Amino acid sequence: MILGLHHTQITIPKHREKDGKAFYCGVLGLPEIDKPDSLKSRGGFWLQVGDRQVHIGTEEGFDRTQTKAHIAYQVEDIMYWRSELKDIVTIFECVPIPGFDRFEFRDPFGNRVEMIQEK
Known part of the structure; x- marks a missing residue:
């Protein structure tokens, strides 16, 4: 049984986290939340949106x-x-x-x- 939606993920180019935070946290005002230590090396950051999360991952080679x-x-x-x-x-x-x-x-x-x- 599916209980609900926990999070969704979108991606930005690698090494653009600073720009991503400027837009998503600065312009849209979404609060950043801690990402587990086990995933930090993968890049990106996580956001809280109401009672759900948006994970901003990093990925190259995608239009x-x-x-x-x-x-x-x-x-x-x-x-x-x-x-x-x-x-x-x-x-x-x-x-x-x-x-x-x-x-x-x-x-x-x-x-x-x-x-x-x-x-």
Whole structure:
């Protein structure tokens, strides 16, 4: 039986953790959490998002701009995020989903990200 979702992982290029933390912790305001010592040598960092985690791993040789795979962050004030991000990333409008407002962008590493708010 599957009980729920514990974490999801996205990747950034190796040796770009400083830039990753600047975007995810600085711009998005997500708190970094301790990564187990047994995994620290693999690079990357972990974030707390509500009661779940996002693991930012490192990986080379992958074109993140060519995939529809993405992470969606549920937000309270989508207009705030649209305003905060408009000068940092290119915002793309999404196909409408009844009951939700949403938009997408690519993070500085090419990962597809969605911001979504229930109406």
